[in-house]
Amino acid sequence: MADKGAGTEARRFSADTLTRFATEAMRACGLPQADAAQVADLIVESDLNGADAHGIFRIPQYVRRLRGGAVTTRxxxxxxxxxxxxxxxxxxxxxxxxxxxxxxxxxxxxxxxxxxxxxxxxxxxxxxxxxxxxxxxxxxxxxxxxxxxxxxxxxxxxxxxxxxxxxxxxxxxxxxxxxxxxxxxxxxxAVSYGTIKSYALNGRQLPEGWMIERATGLPLTDPARSDEGVLExxxxxxxxxxxxxxxxxxxxxxxxxxxxxxxxxxxxxxxxxxxxxxxxxxxxxxxxxxxxxxxxxxxxxxxxxxxxxxxxxxxxRLPGADRVRRYRERSGAGVPVPAPLLARLDGVARELAIAPLSLPAAVA
CATH class of the missing domain: 3.30.1370.60 (Malate/L-lactate/L-sulpholactate dehydrogenase, NADPH binding domain)
Structure with missing residues (x-):
């Protein structure tokens, strides 16, 4: 199953599939099984709630820091x-x-x-x-x-x-x-920096009002240049x-x-x-x-x-209502994973020698 999310084709994956993948990734980085499962549950819950910049999107970053010794595995x-x-x-x-x-x-x-x-x-x-x-x-x-x-x-x-x-x-x-x-x-x-990273991954320009250039104070709309600016x-x-x-x-x-x-x-x-x-x-x-x-x-x-x-x-719109709606919708239809993120997660899978996320069928 695919949809057009954020201008980029996305495949949907069930929460169970994403949780298995996240658990295997954490286990491959040295976390005990119980800890890996708990981290994976919380990561996927973030996606079910619609916090797309803080869920499986972050797995490559977590893996990099775990393997680099920046984070204690036990x-x-x-x-x-x-x-x-x-x-x-x-x-x-x-x-x-x-x-x-x-x-x-x-x-x-x-x-x-x-x-x-x-x-x-x-x-x-x-x-x-x-x-x-x-x-x-x-x-x-x-x-x-x-x-x-x-x-x-x-x-x-x-x-x-x-x-x-x-x-x-x-x-x-x-x-x-x-x-x-x-x-x-x-x-x-104005937005989280994870959102800036997500825009960069998907090749999208930033709206004015999110970042300004440090040198000039003018709007910065190219997410690839985010290191030259500060968030508003x-x-x-x-x-x-x-x-x-x-x-x-x-x-x-x-x-x-x-x-x-x-x-x-x-x-x-x-x-x-x-x-x-x-x-x-x-x-x-x-x-x-x-x-x-x-x-x-x-x-x-x-x-x-x-x-x-x-x-x-x-x-x-009241705070929390969309969160509940997204949780219900994604619990049934699956979590959309944009193609650039899926490619990055498959790269992590190769690095860790675990099954790639793209291998299982999308939500059946």
Missing amino acids: PNIVVERTGPGTARVDGDNGMGHLVMHRAATMAVELAREAGIGWVGVRRSNHAGPASLYASIPLAHGMIGMYSAVASANHMAVWGGSEPLLGTNPLAIAIPAGEEPPVVLDIATT PIGGYKGSGLALVLGLLAGTLNGAAFGREVVDFNADSSTETNTGHFIMALDVARFLPLPAFRAAVDAQLRSLRDTARLPGVEAI
Whole structure:
């Protein structure tokens, strides 16, 4: 089965097929079976949710850094409780997916006991989309919030030209009842750098407003020249300020890298990044009975969705609704993999001596 996605023919693959491929790739890089399977599950969940720049798209990069010795394949992840509702996780330079899943689980445990759980993380790595971890508390009737210091600096402090800030994402997940949960997942830049890489892979020009040239301050639209530019912040100086405070909370507060300390994992295959994150879980029942809160959220969402629309607007979009729609659609029809990405993944398969993704039939 094929579709025309982003101007490039794409084949669709079932979640099971992608998970098997990702697991085999991680195993070939030295991860134990259980860890490889967990990383693969989280990678593919990212694609099912529509976070295409953070799912299987990242496998070649993960493989490069694992094989280059930049990431520990068998980490000893240590969780230290620092207070009734706080903890710190040392990821021992393991795959970020493993580290953050452990941290999110701990945040939920703390919130059960204290009403709120805040877990800071150091010595981790890129972990995929922010919403992946902010959403974990949802299943426990909790609100989740997550941020991280991005794994490379692609934004300047407001008024500067030197890239010293990352895309430093923020995700907040709020449970609902019959409506989809509210899941806001935003980069503090106009787009994530993964999106820039995806545009480059597929030969697409960037819209103006995403990047500017460092030397001139003029729009940069050629993704192949992205190293000559910086990403624009969301909301002007407000996005720059938000990236800064999130970096201090996820990085500096945890003894993790921030600013000039950040290692660009796009260009480096052997250096530990000391990536920092934080995850918060808040128990709704400490404020309102969960059923009452879910019903109230539903009512608010319906009121907002049914509001009068501007001319030309077909429907009001609320954060999280498209995520649920994409998950359902891709769970049945498969995840679209553009031809350039499929070719790159097949190259990784040859390198690792595993079965190529293109060998199995697409979704049957």
